[in-house]
Amino acid sequence: MKCQECDKQAVFHITELETGEVRELHLCEDHARTYLNQSESAEGDDDEKASGGGLTGPLTVGQTADELALLDKKACPMCGITFFEFRNQGRLGCPHDYVHFEKELEPLIANIHGAAQHTGRKPQRPQADEGSQLSEGSQLPEGTEELTTVIGLRRSMQEAIACEDYEQAREVRDGIRGIEDRWLPDAARDPGSPPAGPPTS
Amino acid sequence: MKLDTLADAVGEWLRGTGPESDIVMSSRVRLARNVAQYPFVSRMSDQDRGEVERFLRERISSSSVGKELDYIDVGRLEEIDRQFLVERQLISREHAEAQGARGVAIDGLEQVSLMINEEDHLRIQCMHSGLDLRGAWEQIRGVDDQIGSAVPYAYHPKWGYLTACPTNVGTGIRVSVMLHLPALVITRQIDKVFRSLHKISLAVRGLYGEGSQAMGDFYQISNQTTLGKSEEELVEQVGDVVPVLIDYERRAREFLVRETQQNVHDQVSRAYGILRTAQTITAEETMQLLSRVRMGVLLGLIGDVKIADINSLLIRTQPAHLQKLRGVELDTKDRNIERARYLRRHFEGGPSGSPN
Ligand SMILES: [Zn+2]
Ligand SMILES: [Zn+2]
Numbered sequence: 001m002k003c004q005e006c007d008k009q010a011v012f013h014i015t016e017l018e019t020g021e022v023r024e025l026h027l028c029e030d031h032a033r034t035y036l037n038q039s040e041s042a043e044g045d046d047d048e049k050a051s052g053g054g055l056t057g058p059l060t061v062g063q064t065a066d067e068l069a070l071l072d073k074k075a076c077p078m079c080g081i082t083f084f085e086f087r088n089q090g091r092l093g094c095p096h097d098y099v100h101f102e103k104e105l106e107p108l109i110a111n112i113h114g115a116a117q118h119t120g121r122k123p124q125r126p127q128a129d130e131g132s133q134l135s136e137g138s139q140l141p142e143g144t145e146e147l148t149t150v151i152g153l154r155r156s157m158q159e160a161i162a163c164e165d166y167e168q169a170r171e172v173r174d175g176i177r178g179i180e181d182r183w184l185p186d187a188a189r190d191p192g193s194p195p196a197g198p199p200t201s
Numbered sequence: 202m203k204l205d206t207l208a209d210a211v212g213e214w215l216r217g218t219g220p221e222s223d224i225v226m227s228s229r230v231r232l233a234r235n236v237a238q239y240p241f242v243s244r245m246s247d248q249d250r251g252e253v254e255r256f257l258r259e260r261i262s263s264s265s266v267g268k269e270l271d272y273i274d275v276g277r278l279e280e281i282d283r284q285f286l287v288e289r290q291l292i293s294r295e296h297a298e299a300q301g302a303r304g305v306a307i308d309g310l311e312q313v314s315l316m317i318n319e320e321d322h323l324r325i326q327c328m329h330s331g332l333d334l335r336g337a338w339e340q341i342r343g344v345d346d347q348i349g350s351a352v353p354y355a356y357h358p359k360w361g362y363l364t365a366c367p368t369n370v371g372t373g374i375r376v377s378v379m380l381h382l383p384a385l386v387i388t389r390q391i392d393k394v395f396r397s398l399h400k401i402s403l404a405v406r407g408l409y410g411e412g413s414q415a416m417g418d419f420y421q422i423s424n425q426t427t428l429g430k431s432e433e434e435l436v437e438q439v440g441d442v443v444p445v446l447i448d449y450e451r452r453a454r455e456f457l458v459r460e461t462q463q464n465v466h467d468q469v470s471r472a473y474g475i476l477r478t479a480q481t482i483t484a485e486e487t488m489q490l491l492s493r494v495r496m497g498v499l500l501g502l503i504g505d506v507k508i509a510d511i512n513s514l515l516i517r518t519q520p521a522h523l524q525k526l527r528g529v530e531l532d533t534k535d536r537n538i539e540r541a542r543y544l545r546r547h548f549e550g551g552p553s554g555s556p557n
Contacts, residue, residue: 090366091320091366098370099357105367108367112428113371113427113428118372123349144355144356
């Protein structure tokens with residue numbers, strides 16, 4: 001892809017998020033530097049800008065094109081999205097991205113919201129039915145990290161099936177069921193499935 | 202739910218009731234939520250999409266709030282029906298234009314709507330007529346608690362509710378009011394007002410029609426940040442500025458009447474005249490003129506029109522509503538002719554004349 005300001009190769013793909021609108025920029029290194037310098041100095045003395053919050057401003061500070069290229073290839077192990085894809089689309093791939101890309105996202109989020117810690121409501125966890133296997137001691141944690149690993153497990157199950165490694169696929173499937181049973185105690189299962197047992201070790 | 206029966210009602214956002222409803226059209230709160238065990242919408246396979254749609258539909262319908270909701274399979278609707286729901290502000294334009302499995306659950310009063318597979322897996326919206334952010338917030342909190350006790354929302358102790366776009370992360374809340382500000386527009390103070398709102402992290406959007414041109418003098422004010430403040434604080438942040446804007450608009454209206462009586466009377470009379478006599482008219486122009494007539498009625502410059510009628514015309518002259526009421530699909534040119542006819546018939550009927 002060419003730089004939108006000149007004929008050189010575009011190496012910076014910048015996604016600006018302003019007031020819910022996504023604007024994409026494709027720039028060569030020189031034009032990217034000019035652009036980022038402009039937006040930084042604009043942020044310094046223009047308080048209106050503070051509310052909009054560019055997605056890339058803090059991200060690019062002190063990062064060379066090489067470092068960025070490396071970062072761009074970093075992929076989420078659950079959904080497979082790369083940081084490059086996120087920067088292009090302005091949309092994340094799955095809940096785990098907030099953990100996997102935390103270091104990169106933190107300055108962006110702090111810039112957008114002027115804060116980096118949630119202080120609002122917490123979810124009401126799905127209640128286990130009476131008589132379900134969920135014992136009183138096994139309280140679900142606040143964060144849903146464990147349940148989100150199902151996204152990655154589903155992918156490895158598909159891969160195992162594709163390699164005709166059915167033993168492996170079964171094991172992964174049991175792992176998925178174990179997690180889902182903890183989190184979705186009254187899950188509506190496919191009619192044909194056997195009742196879920198405890199996770200296989 | 203039969204969409205055609207909805208066409209006979211005006212819907213919550215134009216009901217024209219509630220506190221301060223001469224200026225505040227509606228108050229709205231929406232929450233963005235995702236199911237923890239699936240990728241976000243833009244990264245879902247068709248199978249994921251179908252599963253999330255089914256998972257949420259089943260869990261919503263078995264919750265107690267779900268029993269009062271009708272579910273519409275948006276993926277199977279004709280384009281005109283999707284447009285119709287957009288005009289009633291029950292689904293977003295993006296949701297209407299998306300692909301694949303998606304739906305919306307709506308209550309009979311059209312206050313609550315739950316969009317499945319919009320930008321996030323679930324977008325809960327609650328809308329009340331007039332200025333009633335607190336009421337809308339209380340209601341949506343109850344709905345969120347009920348759905349949340351059956352659905353494991355993606356959540357992180359530091360980042361809060363996890364959303365597809367980092368601009369919504371944390372509370373996932375968008376608090377907004379739709380305001381009618383014709384006098385601030387006429388007196389050219391609106392830009393100044395918007396600039397000062399930006400400085401306190403509030404966003405302003407015009408109401409858009411078929412094109413991307415802002416229509417009428419309707420503006421939506423909403424919070425821009427969603428992380429680091431509680432939901433109540435964000436509701437207050439928007440709520441606190443509304444009385445100030447109402448006061449500005451009232452003073453601008455008084456100024457117009459006091460200082461430019463002839464001018465403003467002339468403007469609203471001309472607007473009224475066009476609406477009563479035009480032979481072809483676009484949705485944008487209609488909205489612009491209805492906006493001016495609405496102000497004229499509120500200022501006592503036009504006597505024989507009711508605000509409720511204006512509000513009803515605002516929705517019924519929109520493209521999908523017009524076609525539904527007429528019972529046939531029309532192209533743009535024919536719509537403009539039909540719209541003019543509809544308006545003439547409405548105003549010929551006299552003060553309380555029904556358009557039907
Ligand atoms: Zn260049
Ligand atoms: Zn991911």
